[in-house]
Amino acid sequence: MRIITISREFGSGGREVGKRLADELGFAYYDREIITEIAKNVKMDEEYISHVLEKGVFNAIPLTFGHTFSYLPKSAVTATDIYSQQQKVITQLSSKGDCIIVGQNADILLRDRNPFKVFVYADMKAKIDRCRSRQNPGENMTDREIEKMIKQIDRARATGYDMISDTSWGDMKSYNLCVNTTGTEIKNLIAPIAQYALSWFENK
Amino acid sequence: MRIITISREFGSGGREVGKRLADELGFAYYDREIITEIAKNVKMDEEYISHVLEKGVFNAIPLTFGHTFSYLPKSAVTATDIYSQQQKVITQLSSKGDCIIVGQNADILLRDRNPFKVFVYADMKAKIDRCRSRQNPGENMTDREIEKMIKQIDRARATGYDMISDTSWGDMKSYNLCVNTTGTEIKNLIAPIAQYALSWFENK
Numbered sequence: 390m391r392i393i394t395i396s397r398e399f400g401s402g403g404r405e406v407g408k409r410l411a412d413e414l415g416f417a418y419y420d421r422e423i424i425t426e427i428a429k430n431v432k433m434d435e436e437y438i439s440h441v442l443e444k445g446v447f448n449a450i451p452l453t454f455g456h457t458f459s460y461l462p463k464s465a466v467t468a469t470d471i472y473s474q475q476q477k478v479i480t481q482l483s484s485k486g487d488c489i490i491v492g493q494n495a496d497i498l499l500r501d502r503n504p505f506k507v508f509v510y511a512d513m514k515a516k517i518d519r520c521r522s523r524q525n526p527g528e529n530m531t532d533r534e535i536e537k538m539i540k541q542i543d544r545a546r547a548t549g550y551d552m553i554s555d556t557s558w559g560d561m562k563s564y565n566l567c568v569n570t571t572g573t574e575i576k577n578l579i580a581p582i583a584q585y586a587l588s589w590f591e592n593k
Numbered sequence: 594m595r596i597i598t599i600s601r602e603f604g605s606g607g608r609e610v611g612k613r614l615a616d617e618l619g620f621a622y623y624d625r626e627i628i629t630e631i632a633k634n635v636k637m638d639e640e641y642i643s644h645v646l647e648k649g650v651f652n653a654i655p656l657t658f659g660h661t662f663s664y665l666p667k668s669a670v671t672a673t674d675i676y677s678q679q680q681k682v683i684t685q686l687s688s689k690g691d692c693i694i695v696g697q698n699a700d701i702l703l704r705d706r707n708p709f710k711v712f713v714y715a716d717m718k719a720k721i722d723r724c725r726s727r728q729n730p731g732e733n734m735t736d737r738e739i740e741k742m743i744k745q746i747d748r749a750r751a752t753g754y755d756m757i758s759d760t761s762w763g764d765m766k767s768y769n770l771c772v773n774t775t776g777t778e779i780k781n782l783i784a785p786i787a788q789y790a791l792s793w794f795e796n797k
Contacts, residue, residue, distance in 0.1 A: 510765060512766065559765075561714060561765050562714070562773070564771075564773065565773045566770070566773065567765045567768075569766075569768065569769045573796050573797070574796055577793075578793070578796075580792070581786075581788035581789035582789070584784065585782060585785035585786070588781045588782055588784070588785055589777060589782070592777050592778055592781045592782075593777070
């Protein structure tokens with residue numbers, strides 16, 4: 390079973406790399422599906438699951454609730470349950486066949502399965518431009534606001550990753566291949582990345 | 594004119610990547626030739642030129658000479674001359690046609706020519722093993738000694754790079770593609786890296 394994990398800076402086009410790579414290779418693609426599955430299993434809102442997993446349980450508490458934990462679910466479902474569900478769902482999905490998983494710390498959760506680990510990144514300006522081109526009509530964030538959001542999201546990703554890994558999020562040593570999408574059309578990079586991954590799998 | 598620059602951690606196989614990539618693409622390959630050319634132009638010893646360029650002029654002074662500068666050439670040739678010769682030689686060679694340049698801070702010296710910038714790296718253990726397999730008979734360095742040497746060389750490379758760049762040596766943001774050679778046979782990675790570079794050139 391071949392597993393490719395894609396970690397990515399927000400706005401760098403990592404998800405596009407993942408989807409296109411899955412099409413190119415005929416691998417299954419998992420991303421949001423994992424959240425949906427966990428939400429179903431623990432009978433909780435997808436949005437909340439997503440916040441806990443992407444931002445860590447404490448960051449997921451809206452600040453308006455102050456420093457009390459009144460927002461945390463009163464049920465028996467704890468953050469730990471959500472994390473172990475994540476492990477379970479990712480392990481199950483990746484056992485079905487060759488796949489690509491974007492985010493979700495899948496590179497760490499599946500480290501025993503020796504995935505091919507890609508990191509996708511870009512210059513801040515390129516990331517801001519990419520975010521802007523995807524804004525909904527009516528959204529009018531300034532470049533500064535977008536940059537702040539990008540940094541916040543990546544900081545949260547790093548925090549969540551570093552909690553469960555002995556390597557660091559965004560440190561090239563944690564990955565097999567790091568791809569800078571600045572100034573490129575992602576679609577043109579897919580065939581060589583796919584070929585690189587296949588060589589790596591044959592090789593190991 | 595297409596220029597590929599290879600920066601690399603010592604012991605990661607960056608030079609092998611460069612040479613094989615040059616063969617694969619039919620590009621010229623420059624590495625030691627640059628030193629030879631500079632040495633000829635300034636009429637100095639290749640070894641000394643190499644030290645100045647790789648380690649910076651102050652690190653190149655043998656410590657036994659203490660903190661005086663008695664070792665520095667008394668002639669009119671200064672470190673600045675060597676650096677400007679490096680710029681000149683690299684610019685000349687890279688103007689002859691498509692090429693690959695390993696090291697020499699060529700990615701920075703040729704930044705106006707928009708080269709495709711590769712960084713080659715590996716885990717410390719893999720680098721130690723690679724260095725050991727290339728030891729001359731009779732050399733008996735311990736793993737610790739090899740690790741110390743690797744770190745010293747890379748620190749010197751970083752210092753030299755950071756002096757002339759506003760990005761950092763070994764920081765993925767400074768490169769277009771970062772390749773981890775740990776646990777792989779370099780020869781199997783060459784075709785996809787070549788394809789990636791060609792796509793990038795077509796694309797820009």
